[in-house]
Amino acid sequence: MKRIAIDIDGVLADYNHAMWRLLQACGADMRPFEGPDPDCWFWYEKYGATAEQVKEALGRQTPEWWGHLDPHKELTLEALRGLAELCRLHEVTFVTSRPCGRDAAWYWLDWNLNYNDRLNGPGPHVLVTPRKKHDALYAMDIDALVEDNLDTVLALRGMYEYRMPVTVVVDRAYNRGGAGFDCGHRSPNTLCAINYLLRTL
Ligand SMILES: [Mg+2]
Numbered sequence: 546m547k548r549i550a551i552d553i554d555g556v557l558a559d560y561n562h563a564m565w566r567l568l569q570a571c572g573a574d575m576r577p578f579e580g581p582d583p584d585c586w587f588w589y590e591k592y593g594a595t596a597e598q599v600k601e602a603l604g605r606q607t608p609e610w611w612g613h614l615d616p617h618k619e620l621t622l623e624a625l626r627g628l629a630e631l632c633r634l635h636e637v638t639f640v641t642s643r644p645c646g647r648d649a650a651w652y653w654l655d656w657n658l659n660y661n662d663r664l665n666g667p668g669p670h671v672l673v674t675p676r677k678k679h680d681a682l683y684a685m686d687i688d689a690l691v692e693d694n695l696d697t698v699l700a701l702r703g704m705y706e707y708r709m710p711v712t713v714v715v716d717r718a719y720n721r722g723g724a725g726f727d728c729g730h731r732s733p734n735t736l737c738a739i740n741y742l743l744r745t746l
Contacts, residue, residue, distance in 0.1 A: 547688035547746045553641040555693035558614040573598040582718040611649040616657045619735040627739035638670040699725040713738045
């Protein structure tokens with residue numbers, strides 16, 4: 546049984562479209578994403594928001610808002626089945642940098658993964674790390690990580706001298722190119738990331 550950390554936002558939950566709508570609700574004249582995702586990590590102003598509107602939107606990210614994010618469109622029934630299998634075989638912790646405490650993440654996982662029915666556990670392990678996620682993951686001594694944030698993957702890998710955890714980056718338009726593009730294993734989507742771990746761990 547391996548210890549696996551799976552990022553929630555951007556991997557399982559669709560943060561970006563919810564934030565896009567929130568910016569529009571704050572009065573921003575938003576330009577649609579060209580593809581399924583924005584093409585850079587700091588996209589708010591590039592797609593039409595002012596700094597003031599970004600500030601207002603960030604202030605409106607309540608626990609309820611976080612708890613009601615849509616599942617990412619890649620969270621298909623097949624991906625859910627794979628995730629259930631991963632949770633059956635291994636110790637999975639769902640990780641988030643949400644600034645609002647654990648309840649919103651629990652609610653989200655319960656609602657979207659139907660945790661008790663599908664994953665057959667007493668409840669999801671949730672780790673909320675608004676800052677320095679890599680430090681927390683290092684302290685957990687994880688065997689594997691699924692992430693969409695290259696900075697987290699790079700920082701975590703930089704902490705190891707010898708035994709390195711398996712790091713899987715889920716491919717998104719906003720994490721292509723730049724530093725660390727080729728670090729770890731890059732999976733084309735969430736299902737492939739889950740299947741990769743099922744195959745290799
Ligand atoms: Mg993320």
